[in-house]
Ligand SMILES: Cc1cc2nc3c(=O)[nH]c(=O)nc-3n(C[C@H](O)[C@H](O)[C@H](O)COP(=O)(O)OP(=O)(O)OC[C@H]3O[C@@H](n4cnc5c(N)ncnc54)[C@H](O)[C@@H]3O)c2cc1C
């Protein structure tokens with residue numbers, strides 16, 4: 001049953017209860033109060049709230065709604081966040097942790113209210129962090145303590161209601177899960193109804209320095225322009241080369257599979273406290289989504305093996321008999337664990353950003369959108385100051401920034417050394433589904449073979465020159481420095497790079 005090659009998230013294939021909004025690329029020039037870059041959870045929630053507040057809003061999405069992380073999320077909308085609260089408590093004052101919880105509770109309530117108001121599918125069920133070792137059980141006790149101090153009534157149990165052995169569980173009742181693609185479509189429908197415009201297939205290439213801001217966009221039909229009083233960059237890692245965010249974010253890629261489990265399925269949403277991470281949730285009538293085996297983007301040599309390992313684990317531990325979907329997605333962790341939400345540059349008053357949700361963006365990302373909408377409508381959120389990207393607690397950020405960048409420097413040097421040492425790859429030697437980096441003159445090149453098609457691209461990341469690695473689960477070139485990813489033909493997929501890779505073969 002194992003193959004390891006990803007395709008697309010389960011959520012794209014689940015039946016919809018409402019018609020999917022039909023969206024088109026932008027054409028011509030438009031002027032608006034706010035341009036939102038990125039139609040993920042953060043961009044669309046921000047757009048909806050600003051449109052409801054009477055602002056003229058245009059959302060610009062490079063690919064399609066759900067093309068980014070939200071479309072690949074496991075979409076647990078919960079305050080039981082693994083052991084995240086205790087890791088925050090280790091670096092921040094109790095008041096800051098309480099504000100984080102308040103933000104996530106507000107985000108969770110927002111999702112709940114929107115689902116209830118629109119009839120969108122959502123499930124109310126318990127969230128459980130479980131342990132399989134004595135140290136995992138101790139981590140649960142720590143988390144329960146931090147939760148209690150923040151007013152969350154978690155219940156410590158001796159085991160989890162899972163069909164395999166556990167050493168303890170921390171359970172929080174009455175949490176939420178959604179189908180993230182369906183939820184995004186609800187956000188689009190609501191934003192359109194509130195007067196916002198949403199354009200897909202519209203990549204923002206540049207944002208000017210003048211006032212109002214001029215956004216240069218590309219579509220399959222050509223160029224389009226937007227003039228906006230404010231710009232919200234909600235693209236995961238910010239696509240504008242401003243603010244140096246890439247140096248303060250660690251991109252983490254994780255894998256998910258959807259499986260059929262005959263008989264009884266796990267009843268709640270689960271996350272392991274121990275490594276390797278395992279995330280489990282039911283989906284639809286007959287599936288279970290299992291996630292885990294994450295790693296910093298571009299730094300694994302065995303992507304397909306990690307997916308295959310999840311498949312084996314689901315068969316052995318949950319009795320899964322069939323894998324119906326395999327996919328991967330990435331999210332960003334900040335240096336001190338709290339999101340970056342606010343001004344893109346310390347001095348900017350019209351450029352905004354939200355990123356760094358450490359895989360808890362369904363709640364924290366919604367809270368980020370509320371904070372951004374609040375900042376633009378003079379209704380500041382209580383947590384806005386502690387999530388400010390330019391918050392002054394350098395003392396907590398510096399050690400991790402140094403660690404992040406030590407890895408980056410090491411990866412950068414290793415990549416160039418390896419590429420220049422190896423001779424140019426012989427296309428005939430590249431196996432199906434494989435990609436090899438080598439040297440053509442003094443230039444690192446990548447040769448891949450996907451479904452029989454051999455392609456040669458520059459293996460140098462156009463962001464800041466990292467040497468790319470082949471991802472044999474997703475058939476992509478991934479950058480180990482700051483997480484940009486490119487398709488086999490060089491097209492940009494995600495991350496801070498603003499363009500694709502140079503093609504070096506004849507097409
Ligand atoms: C495997 C996995 C599981 C997760 N599970 C959970 C969970 O259970 N619970 C939870 O709370 N969180 C979870 N998360 C985290 C959560 O899904 C994310 O934090 C959240 O979805 C981020 O949303 P976003 O809007 O910031 O980004 P995205 O959804 O990535 O949206 C950004 C959008 O910007 C677009 N874009 C990029 N560049 C441009 C450009 N130049 N022009 C125009 N558009 C552009 C992209 O195409 C994309 O659609 C998970 C994350 C991962 C990786």
Ligand code: FES
Nearest residue numbers: 461463464479482
């Ligand atoms: S993403 Fe920064 S160098 Fe590749």
